Amino acid sequence: MGALTHGAKRALRAFVPLAVRKRAAIWLGGRTWLTPRHWWVTELLRDYAARDPDGYHRFLWAHHLGYAETYEVARRFGAENINETRRLLFADLREHLTGLGMDPQREVHSVFEVGCSIGYLLRFLETNVFPAAESLEGIDIDRHAVRAGSAWLAGQGSKVRITVADMADLDRVVGKRRFDVMLCAGVLMYLRRESAAQVVGAMLRRTGHVLALSGLAHPERDNAELEESGVRARDGTFIHNLDAMVQQAGGRVVRRRWEGARVVDGNTIYFVFAERATTTSGSGREQGT
Ligand SMILES: C[S@@+](CC[C@H](N)C(=O)[O-])C[C@H]1O[C@@H](n2cnc3c(N)ncnc32)[C@H](O)[C@@H]1O
Incomplete structure (x- = not known):
């Protein structure tokens, strides 16, 4: 062709x-x-x-x-394979939780990742960041990745559980459970603004302590100022205003990072950490409303 x-x-x-x-x-x-x-x-x-x-x-x-x-087991699992942007995200996450007066090593009991692929980030969190977590779950639409990752994780005796699902079905998949840390890195860029905003709302409703989002940074303007989502020409992915999505969902942005045009591992850096407006912690607990 x-x-x-x-x-x-x-x-x-x-x-x-x-x-x-x-x-x-x-x-x-x-x-x-x-x-x-x-x-x-x-x-x-x-x-x-x-x-x-x-x-x-x-x-x-x-x-x-x-x-x-x-996204293959051999290329992604292992601390040495975690790329710089994710290390930065987890360093920010650790610092944020510490700032809340928590010990991330002992006091994070549950984590949920939306768009977890083979589950390599959840595994890294289990071994290196939140060793006290009893529940580490994730969903991804990539059946091949979930199958390969699940087999590898089972062989390691990991607590990480990943399943095949579309993030648009989060309400149905997660039900009323809530997780201390909700994570979604490099995923919302594959949805248009309206669909991405719905997923942000669904994640926020299930967030105990913090929702950690990582998206594409607009190279010139802080994403928080964008009225419309942009499109990255190279692959048609979306540059969203995640701050606005959190606010629209009734949440509060508690920490953020926007690094403009700086490219690390092929991507720009834009993190948004959010809480529900009234946060009570709760590993896998039922939602109040
Ligand atoms: C760029 S990868 C990021 C993977 C991982 N979160 C990371 O940070 O390396 C995007 C992931 O989102 C998943 N994904 C894309 N659309 C999805 C959808 N509608 N529902 C669930 N997962 C989706 C893909 O299968 C892929 O694993």
Whole structure:
């Protein structure tokens, strides 16, 4: 398809039904010898990405295509493989909890991660950050990642439990339980603003002490000033105003970090930590309302 002209690619997208092109994308994803596979998949589905970005990203992740391919057990588990942006996020998280008068090593009992992939961050939290946590759970739409991660975690005797689910179904999946720490890193950028805001609301309702969000920073303006979400040209992901989403959901931003154009591990840095307006801690407890 690399040799195809723009006109031929447009014609292909116009005349071959999306369902057929999706099947072709899944087939291409399995051909490990083919480079660059992600480029081919992108070209096949370019119109879908423009029309329905949520559906497009969901499709790619659910089938472990494109950017999902680096989420493999051998590449991600282990403290030495945790990238700099996540280390920074966890350092901020530790500092925030300490500032609340808590000992993160002893007093964090439950963690939930939305978009946990193979569960490698939860495992790092279990071994290196919150060793007293009895409950470490996560969901992800990538079935391949969850299956591979679960098998590895079971072999380590880990308490981490991860399951396949769409973050849009968080209410149903988590029910009324609440977790000391809710985490969502590098995930909301795959949803349009309205859908992302709903997920933020659902996470906040289940937050005991703190909700930790990591998103893409706008390179020039602090995200908190954005009236509309931006789009990163390279992959069609969204640059959101997470501060506004927290406020819209009735939460309070308690700590944040915005580093503008600085790129670390290929991404800009924007963290938002939030609490429900009235916070009472509670590992896996029932919600009051
Ligand atoms: C960039 S990865 C981040 C993984 C991990 N949180 C980290 O920080 O490395 C984005 C993750 O979000 C997951 N994801 C994307 N859309 C999702 C959805 N609708 N529901 C649940 N998970 C989703 C992907 O499968 C992927 O594992």
